Amino acid sequence: xxxxxxxxxxxxNNEVRALALAAGFSSARTLSCxxxxxxxxxxxxxxxxxDEAGPKLGEEDALIAPFARYNYYREAxxxxxxxxxxxxxxxxxxxxxxxxxxxxxxxxxxxxxxxSLGVYGKNSLIITxxxxxxxxxxxxxxxxxxxxxxxxxxxGRAPPAPKPTASTLPPQRGCPPATPPCVTIALSLPxxxxxxxxxxxxxxxxxxxxxxxIGKAETACGGPRTQARDxxxxxxxxxxxxQHCEATNPPCAAACPTGAIHAEGGVELSLxxxxxxxxxxxxxxxxxxxxxxxxxxxxxxxxDACPHNQRAIAGxxxxxxxxxxxxxxxxxxxxxxxxxxxxxxxTAMGHRWLPPLAxxxxxxxxxxxx
Numbered sequence: 001x002x003x004x005x006x007x008x009x010x011x012x013n014n015e016v017r018a019l020a021l022a023a024g025f026s027s028a029r030t031l032s033c034x035x036x037x038x039x040x041x042x043x044x045x046x047x048x049x050x051d052e053a054g055p056k057l058g059e060e061d062a063l064i065a066p067f068a069r070y071n072y073y074r075e076a077x078x079x080x081x082x083x084x085x086x087x088x089x090x091x092x093x094x095x096x097x098x099x100x101x102x103x104x105x106x107x108x109x110x111x112x113x114x115x116s117l118g119v120y121g122k123n124s125l126i127i128t129x130x131x132x133x134x135x136x137x138x139x140x141x142x143x144x145x146x147x148x149x150x151x152x153x154x155x156g157r158a159p160p161a162p163k164p165t166a167s168t169l170p171p172q173r174g175c176p177p178a179t180p181p182c183v184t185i186a187l188s189l190p191x192x193x194x195x196x197x198x199x200x201x202x203x204x205x206x207x208x209x210x211x212x213x214i215g216k217a218e219t220a221c222g223g224p225r226t227q228a229r230d231x232x233x234x235x236x237x238x239x240x241x242x243q244h245c246e247a248t249n250p251p252c253a254a255a256c257p258t259g260a261i262h263a264e265g266g267v268e269l270s271l272x273x274x275x276x277x278x279x280x281x282x283x284x285x286x287x288x289x290x291x292x293x294x295x296x297x298x299x300x301x302x303x304d305a306c307p308h309n310q311r312a313i314a315g316x317x318x319x320x321x322x323x324x325x326x327x328x329x330x331x332x333x334x335x336x337x338x339x340x341x342x343x344x345x346x347t348a349m350g351h352r353w354l355p356p357l358a359x360x361x362x363x364x365x366x367x368x369x370x
Contacts (some may be wrong), residue, residue, distance in 0.1 A: 016028075016083075016142070017039075023079045023080075023083055025043050025076075025138075026043070026131040027128050027129070028040070029115040029116055031114060036143065038111070040112050040117050040137070041076070041137070042118065042128050042130070042135035042136070043079070043138060043316060044316060046313040057294070061327065063366075064296055064297050064325060064349075065298020067298060068297050068347075069324060071320045073103040073348060075321075077102050081100065084098035097143035100138065101139050101140070102136065108139060109124075109126050109137065111139060118133075119239070119240050121252065121306060121308075122242050122245075122252055122253065123306070124267045132311075133303055133306060235247065235264070241308060253302075255302055257273070257299075258287055258291045260272040271287065277297050277299060277362055289368070292366065294366050294369050296327055296366055297354075321346050321348055323349065329367045330363075330367065332359060332360065333363055340356040344359070
């Protein structure tokens with residue numbers, strides 16, 4: 001890779017990870033691919049909200065999930081940008097060499113698994129040792145020519161990250177019929193000096209995205225997965241941190257108000273409240289409308305029930321994009337598109353894929369629950 005950057009003798013795996021941990025990320029791992037390296041991080045939002053404990057809701061208030069009460073996604077990006085600036089001062093490189101991805105079309109969850117940042121839960125979320133699934137994921141490309149990925153970490157030599165295969169990826173539910181359940185993705189990071197900087201990961205996809213190069217699954221991936229997934233061996237490989245949960249009725253599946261989570265793992269998107277709350281679907285089915293409750297954005301029932309989230313988990317303290325625990329749904333319905341866009345600009349609900357129409361739909365469903 002002709003990036004003009006060399007980390008040899010200057011920076012190593014532990015040092016880059018230390019920068020991320022010092023920046024407030026609860027966990028950080030480096031992933032080396034033949035074409036480059038990545039820093040993969042988790043920023044915790046936690047479950048401790050002393051300023052918002054037990055909010056007194058008005059009759060027309062609709063709830064916002066903890067992960068969206070502040071813009072943790074933008075915060076993660078800003079913190080990685082500062083790390084990138086530090087790395088550039090210490091090891092060189094161009095600004096464009098350090099590409100940052102957070103809440104993006106890039107398949108961040110399977111990359112996090114490959115980097116050993118965490119593992120899949122049966123609700124399809126990533127569970128980390130440090131903060132359960134109460135995190136947002138973010139990653140950044142590292143354009144170093146020589147990189148000491150996989151060398152000594154604390155407590156001894158770190159085991160190599162396993163290559164994802166059909167046995168280490170959760171089964172997909174609700175995929176478009178034309179989408180293969182397991183595909184090979186070439187994650188392209190184009191820049192003037194990094195045309196060859198790509199990371200190849202064998203991962204499952206929910207749907208095709210135009211920014212990804214999608215091909216047929218490699219032989220090692222096992223092809224379309226039609227084999228049964230209910231054996232104890234398969235479950236241990238797919239969901240290693242879910243083995244202490246009841247196999248036939250795990251807490252996350254039992255807590256899902258629409259039955260979207262399968263006991264053997266995987267999520268049926270056509271029944272997932274969070275999927276519809278994110279602006280997906282032309283219409284909301286009756287079973288989801290009945291279970292919607294007073295939600296404006298976000299459903300966390302499965303996370304609330306997960307044993308790995310039951311302990312006190314501290315989140316980073318930020319002020320960026322504050323929305324609070326609830327907003328008046330009736331007031332949202334009276335706003336124009338421009339007013340809604342202005343209100344949510346810079347927040348976790350200010351993304352292009354969550355237009356004013358979707359926010360009004362959410363608000364209407366929340367009001368109908370009263």
